Amino acid sequence: METAIDSANKEANGISLSEKKVTVVFVLGGPGSGKGTQCANIVQHFGFTHLSAGDLLRAEIKSGSENGTMIQNMIKDGKIVPSEVTVKLLQRAMQDSSNDKFLIDGFPRNEENRAAFESVTGIDPEFVLFFECPEEEMERRLLSRNQGREDDNIDTVRKRFKVYMESSLPVIEYYIAKGKVRKIEAAKPVKEVFEAVKTIFTPLKEKELYLIDCKKPVELIEAAMEMETEQQLSTCRGAEAVLNLQPASSVSIAYHSLFGPHDDLVLLELDEKLLPDVLHNSLMKMQFFVLRPKHMPLSMSEPPTLYCLYRLQINHCCVEMHKILMRKIVSRNWWHQSSKWHLVSWKLFEVAPRIDRLKMLLSENPYRFDDALMSEELDEMEKNNTRLYSWSDLIDKVQASADELRSGLQALSAVEIDGYWRIVDENYMDGILNMLLHNSVLNDWSLNGLNEAEVVGVLQSDGFPCEIAHHCLQVYGSKMDDGMWRLDEKRVCIHFARGILRGGKIRMDNFMVEWMRKIPEEMQASFDMLTGEVLTEKLGIETWVYAFSVSSLPSAPAERFSMLFRERPKWEWKDLQPYIRDLSVPGLSSEGLLLKYTRRTQPTPDAEPVFSAR
Ligand SMILES: Nc1ncnc2c1ncn2[C@@H]1O[C@H](COP(=O)(O)OP(=O)(O)O)[C@@H](O)[C@H]1O
Ligand SMILES: Nc1ccn([C@H]2C[C@H](O)[C@@H](COP(=O)(O)OP(=O)(O)O)O2)c(=O)n1
Structure with missing residues (x-):
């Protein structure tokens, strides 16, 4: 009858295991230290195949191999079976397995085992898991193991301990010197030992990331x-x-x-x-x-x-x-x-939605006056070529929840036109808002009580699409309980400030004059409204103002802070606060954000703290 050893011999010239790119972890420790018990757990959680040298030898005895009696006698005597036999059994088991990750338990048990394995297979272990356990504990466990093993009697156990101390420990020392040993305190209860084992295997597992395949049943x-x-x-x-x-x-x-x-x-x-x-x-x-x-x-x-x-x-x-x-x-x-x-x-992990990506996508192709004229003629082909995104395209690309996407679209003042989400070009928005204000004067509408149907009707007759007219009300106003719309003073004032500052830096007094001139009579502008929208700068005795809108900054904290410190190396809290209050990072408070990204200095105890880049 052909035994495992015979057939392994035959295969010796076949595919080498090193070509198969296998991962091997040696599991070492004294007899009864719990190697087999933990290997079973590792197999379950980490997908390795467990190869116990002792089990392979015992199976070889049972198979009736010509080496059976020799192996049996050696085990009974607590001795280590010649490496030639054990290495071939291991080699054969690895070759027969479709797995490429192996836990080799109880091997190498002496220098000869180690050298033979290395030269026959060419495999260097990924690491060596070493179970350290006091002898009394191992003895107690072996004598109550109850697996009917001939070698679990006090005489053989003592011999095995001696062999372990003399022959196996030097192998462990060899791997310690190579930095390969991961030691486990094995005298603890099984569960606790496994906790320690898990932490060792986890980094190994993290090398790869996997997912659920949606196509499977x-x-x-x-x-x-x-x-x-x-x-x-x-x-x-x-x-x-x-x-x-x-x-x-x-x-x-x-x-x-x-x-x-x-x-x-x-x-x-x-x-x-x-x-x-x-x-x-x-x-x-x-x-x-x-x-x-x-x-x-x-x-x-x-x-x-x-x-x-x-x-x-x-x-x-x-x-x-x-x-x-x-x-x-x-x-x-x-x-x-x-x-x-x-x-x-x-x-x-909680993660933040990718709103910057949404902004980037929608800014590729803002809705302009020309679009309003062409909208009906645009066929599907043209729409594909002009980078338009439907709700489902955005869900795919932005990786936000529906809620997050909705609030992201709202923050960007995007509008759905013909099934595609668009940011409306600022000049176009300026045109329609001015037209609305102009009509409010002509028709004597109150900016605190605008009738939706009337406003939309008039704007449509002025050539604006219905969706854009509704959008204008939504961007600059809010609907009240009675169904009428009220224009929001702050939003309208900011709109006009942005328009003026689009031309670049401007002296404060000139800016204020121009701003006031643009603002509807019913409204009152104050510079405070522009917190988080503009920054001021002293040049000689003059104060200049320029646009620096929080909405134009990246939403990822690292990029946000880097942009802020590029703009100004030092920030007082009152200036910085409007530019970071919208940052929300799961698991990190605003205090945590400041600690992470800024350096805080306070020249005197009553001075305002100043923040600079970390
Ligand atoms: N952490 C542990 N605490 C108590 N008993 C254990 C522990 N680990 C294993 N055992 C028991 O000790 C005996 C020897 O464990 P085993 O895994 O077969 O050791 P080894 O493979 O190292 O010889 C078994 O009966 C097992 O159930
Ligand atoms: N590399 C090896 C592993 C085990 N053996 C033999 C000698 C050991 O005493 C027995 C039993 O080993 P096994 O690993 O199954 O059990 P213990 O860890 O000793 O409890 O097998 C060997 O000769 N060479």
Whole structure:
């Protein structure tokens, strides 16, 4: 009968394992230190294949190999079997496996083992996991192991300890010198030991990022979630466990092998109202979408810069999604292995939506007077060529929730025209606002009580499209309870200040004269309104004013601060505050932001603090 050793011999000239690019972790420690127990956990969570040298040798005895008796006698005596035999068994097991990540447990047990493995396979271990445990504890464990092992008797155990001290410890010292040993205190309870083991394997896993593939059958996701979370969270299972995850916490989830491998990120967006449905009834209809484009940054060290999105579909019709309950980053890897489940652990980070990107996209092609004339003639082809974005295009490109996108569009004063979201050119907005004000004088309208239908009708007859007329009311006014519109003094005044300052820096007195001249009679402008819109500068005895609008600054804090300090190396708090109050960084207070990006100095205790670049 052909044994494992015989056939491994035959294969010795086949594909070399080093060509197969395998990852090997050696697991060492005294007999009974818990190597086998922890290896089982590592396999479950990190997708390695476990190869126990002892188990392979015992299987070889059972197989009736010609070496069987020799191996049996050596084990009974606590001795180490010749490397030739053990290395071939390991080599054969690795070659037979479709996995490329192996935990080799109980090997190399002496220098000869180590050298033979190295020269036969050419493999250098990724690292060596070393379980350190006092002898009394190991002895106690071995004598109550109850696996029917012939060598778990006090005499053999003592011999094994001696061999371990004399032959195995030098191997560990060899790897310590190479900086490869990761030591674990193994005398603690199994769970605690595994916690320590996990932290060692986690950085290894983080080298790769994976995602859920939306094209795979949904039942598999659910089944997989059920399986893993059942073990992990007794009160909270399946999709519920995922949905209930708190930011910065994590849960391990298993996916069926049909899902892998993946290399992207996922984020969850879900209408709160749908939650009960999702949790109790419609689980089978869940579908996951991946919206993160390939070019997104993958750095795990800066979670707030990562954006990912996974969406929920119910009954195969896309549901309008209102609220991000959480964003999830699949932060763990996915080892290909022969067993059918793969494991992945999710970590949640709150991330900010990419509103700068929205601004950039919409600024590519603002809506101008010409568009108003051409709108009807523009066919689909032309629209594609002129970079227009519908709601769903923006959801895809901006990676914000529906709510965030809506408020981003509002902040940019964007308007939906013919199904595409547009920023309206400033000159065009100026034209329509002036026309509205002009008509209010002609028709004796009060700016505190404008009739929508009348205003829109008149503006339309002046050649402005209906959507733009409505948009003008929305941008510069607010609708009151009685259905009438009131123009907002501040917004109108800022509009005119911006218009004047578009020409560049201007002396304060000239600016004030021109500004007052533009402002409608019913309104009162005050310079305070321009906080966060303009900066002033003393040149000799004169004060000059220039546009520096918070809305034109990037929304990412690092870029924002760098822009601010480029503008002015030192800022007093009262000047700085309007330019940073809108910054919202999940998990970081405004105090935290200042600490992170600025250096604060206070010449005397009662002087105003001054902020400069850190
Ligand atoms: N951390 C631990 N605390 C208590 N008992 C343990 C622990 N780890 C393993 N054991 C038990 O000790 C015995 C030896 O563990 P095992 O994993 O077989 O060790 P090894 O593979 O290093 O010889 C087993 O019966 C196991 O259930
Ligand atoms: N590299 C190895 C590993 C194990 N053996 C033999 C000698 C060991 O005492 C037995 C049992 O090893 P195993 O790793 O299964 O068990 P313990 O860690 O000693 O509890 O197998 C060997 O000869 N060479």
